[in-house]
Amino acid sequence: DAGVIQSPRHEVTEMGQEVTLRCKPISGHNSLFWYRQTMMRGLELLIYFNNNVPIDDSGMPEDRFSAKMPNASFSTLKIQPSEPRDSAVYFCASSLEGSAAKNIQYFGAGTRLSVL
Amino acid sequence: QKEVEQDPGPLSVPEGAIVSLNCTYSNSAFQYFMWYRQYSRKGPELLMYTYSSGNKEDGRFTAQVDKSSKYISLFIRDSQPSDSATYLCAMSHSNYQLIWGAGTKLIIKP
Numbered sequence: 001d002a003g004v005i006q007s008p009r010h011e012v013t014e015m016g017q018e019v020t021l022r023c024k025p026i027s028g029h030n031s032l033f034w035y036r037q038t039m040m041r042g043l044e045l046l047i048y049f050n051n052n053v054p055i056d057d058s059g060m061p062e063d064r065f066s067a068k069m070p071n072a073s074f075s076t077l078k079i080q081p082s083e084p085r086d087s088a089v090y091f092c093a094s095s096l097e098g099s100a101a102k103n104i105q106y107f108g109a110g111t112r113l114s115v116l
Numbered sequence: 117q118k119e120v121e122q123d124p125g126p127l128s129v130p131e132g133a134i135v136s137l138n139c140t141y142s143n144s145a146f147q148y149f150m151w152y153r154q155y156s157r158k159g160p161e162l163l164m165y166t167y168s169s170g171n172k173e174d175g176r177f178t179a180q181v182d183k184s185s186k187y188i189s190l191f192i193r194d195s196q197p198s199d200s201a202t203y204l205c206a207m208s209h210s211n212y213q214l215i216w217g218a219g220t221k222l223i224i225k226p
Contacts, residue, residue, distance in 0.1 A: 004159075031212060033212075042216060042217075042218045042219065043160075043204070043216045043219075045213065045214075048212055048213070050212070055212075056212075056213070091159055091160075093159075095212070097212065101165060103148045103150070103208045103212070103214060104150070104162055104165055105162075105214060106162070107152075107159030107160045107161065108159050109158060109159050110157075110158070110159050112157075
């Protein structure tokens with residue numbers, strides 16, 4: 001399996017622009033997570049989907065952030081409008097709930113976002 | 117107080133040394149304990165996974181869980197420069213949510 005695939009790897013944008021991050025989870029996995037990582041705050045869970053349904057979005061910082069999972073093989077995280085404080089590395093991870101090792105999450109390579 | 121405490125380092129040791137990385141936690145309900153390794157500009161990758169207490173060994177790596185002390189450790193024997201990375205502990209009770217440590221940056225000097 002190719003693992004979790006994220007695109008783009010790097011994104012540089014100007015304040016106020018819309019940013020869309022994309023994720024393809026591991027085939028067969030039924031849970032998907034979006035995280036944000038910064039030096040100051042470490043890894044923060046933004047949103048969790050199970051079977052394409054958002055279960056926990058309590059980590060989404062503001063209404064500027066939204067996430068969708070239209071099918072089992074694709075998810076997006078959108079920031080509109082973007083602000084400099086959104087600059088971070090955004091990771092997508094997937095897991096297989098119901099398996100013996102249900103808590104194991106597999107991460108993509110991340111999208112490094114810079115908002116100028 | 118954070119649920120999971122981990123010294124961010126950096127921890128610098130010479131090649132060949134035994135490395136000890138640790139996390140403490142406050143929630144006695146945690147049952148699943150993981151160590152992830154993250155290289156610079158990469159995503160975290162699972163290194164060790166332990167359920168409940170005890171030790172688990174995989175090659176040069178040993179994970180220990182002491183639930184009575186709420187303390188977990190990762191030992192790396194015969195450390196190599198390629199082990200230089202950030203090591204994150206993560207733990208969970210029964211649901212999906214992983215609680216993460218801040219990560220310890222490890223530097224192995226040749």
